[in-house]
Amino acid sequence: QVQLVQSGAEVKKPGASVKVSCKASGYTFTSYDINWVRQATGQGLEWMGWMNPNSGNTGYAQKFQGRVTMTRNTSISTAYMELSSLRSEDTAVYYCARRTFVDWYFDLWGRGTLVTVSS
Amino acid sequence: DIQMTQSPSSLSASVGDRVTITCRASQGISNYLAWYQQKPGKVPKLLIYAASTLQSGVPSRFSGSGSGTDFTLTISSLQPEDVATYYCQKYNSARALTFGGGTKVEIK
Numbered sequence: 001q002v003q004l005v006q007s008g009a010e011v012k013k014p015g016a017s018v019k020v021s022c023k024a025s026g027y028t029f030t031s032y033d034i035n036w037v038r039q040a041t042g043q044g045l046e047w048m049g050w051m052n053p054n055s056g057n058t059g060y061a062q063k064f065q066g067r068v069t070m071t072r073n074t075s076i077s078t079a080y081m082e083l084s085s086l087r088s089e090d091t092a093v094y095y096c097a098r099r100t101f102v103d104w105y106f107d108l109w110g111r112g113t114l115v116t117v118s119s
Numbered sequence: 120d121i122q123m124t125q126s127p128s129s130l131s132a133s134v135g136d137r138v139t140i141t142c143r144a145s146q147g148i149s150n151y152l153a154w155y156q157q158k159p160g161k162v163p164k165l166l167i168y169a170a171s172t173l174q175s176g177v178p179s180r181f182s183g184s185g186s187g188t189d190f191t192l193t194i195s196s197l198q199p200e201d202v203a204t205y206y207c208q209k210y211n212s213a214r215a216l217t218f219g220g221g222t223k224v225e226i227k
Contacts, residue, residue: 035216037163045155045163045206045218059213062120095162104210105153107174109162 002026004034004096004110011116017084020113022096029077030054033099035106036070036081038092046092050099051079086117121146123209125219131227138194140222142207147187151211154183154192157221158203166205167192194224202226 007021022034036048049060051070058070069082079096094113097106122145132138142152150170155163165174167183170190180195194201207219 037218044221045157045208047208047216047218050213050216061215097163100168103151103168104213104216105165105168105208106155106163107165109164111162 002108004098004108006094006096006110006113009114009116011118012086014087014117014119016086016117017082018086018115019080019082020094020096020115022079022081022110024077024079024098029072030074032101034070034072034079035097035099036068037095037097037106039095039112040089040092043092048081048094053079083115086115088117091115091117120215121148121209121211121217123207123217123219125205125207125222127222128220129223129225131225132197133227134197134199136197138197138201138224140192140205140224142185142190142192142219144188144190144209148209148211150186151209152183152185152190153208153210154181155206155208156201156203157206163206197224197226199226 005023010018012018030053033050033052035050038046051058053072072079096110098108100107124143126141152170154167157163166177171183182193204221204223206221
């Protein structure tokens with residue numbers, strides 16, 4: 001079954017970092033870029049960046065430059081998104097999403113990981 | 120950066136009604152536009168890409184049109200299962216894959 005399985009919910013204090021994982025199955029992990037999109041409660045979708053699992057190359061949205069790091073472990077078909085210097089405004093559901101082979105839209109999404117930032 | 124503005128932000132329509140949602144780009148993006156449907160508590164689902172191409176498995180009552188700066192998503196006959204928030208997304212540049220603010224569709 002083609003799917004992206006994300007890690008469980010996290011609670012972090014302001015200033016801390018969080019690392020969310022996204023495990024791919026049912027397709028060749030290195031053939032499709034993984035993107036990260038977040039959604040605060042009751043709010044819209046916000047794209048954070050992409051990672052090419054084959055090369056490890058990344059591209060980040062300007063808003064998150066310097067604070068986000070996207071990596072992967074190809075041996076276990078897993079992508080990671082680490083966000084540092086967390087603040088309350090980072091409380092959101094974080095989704096990984098597979099970019100299609102053809103272009104920069106997303107045809108497969110993980111179920112999301114809730115990250116709560118609270119003192 | 121190119122901004123994506125959706126309108127209306129919410130709408131209420133009757134079953135069987137024709138529903139139209141608009142997405143406007145602040146600069147031309149050719150046809151590099153996708154539409155997603157997000158049902159309450161669920162994950163976004165790709166409906167349309169390249170402004171007007173229906174993703175496999177999506178009901179034919181959904182259609183998309185437009186090019187340049189103005190785009191529309193149309194539901195030809197609204198069904199109860201279409202209650203959701205709809206988002207447009209531009210993808211003309213991999214440096215900024217921006218989503219619109221969303222349009223919440225409810226049944227009257």
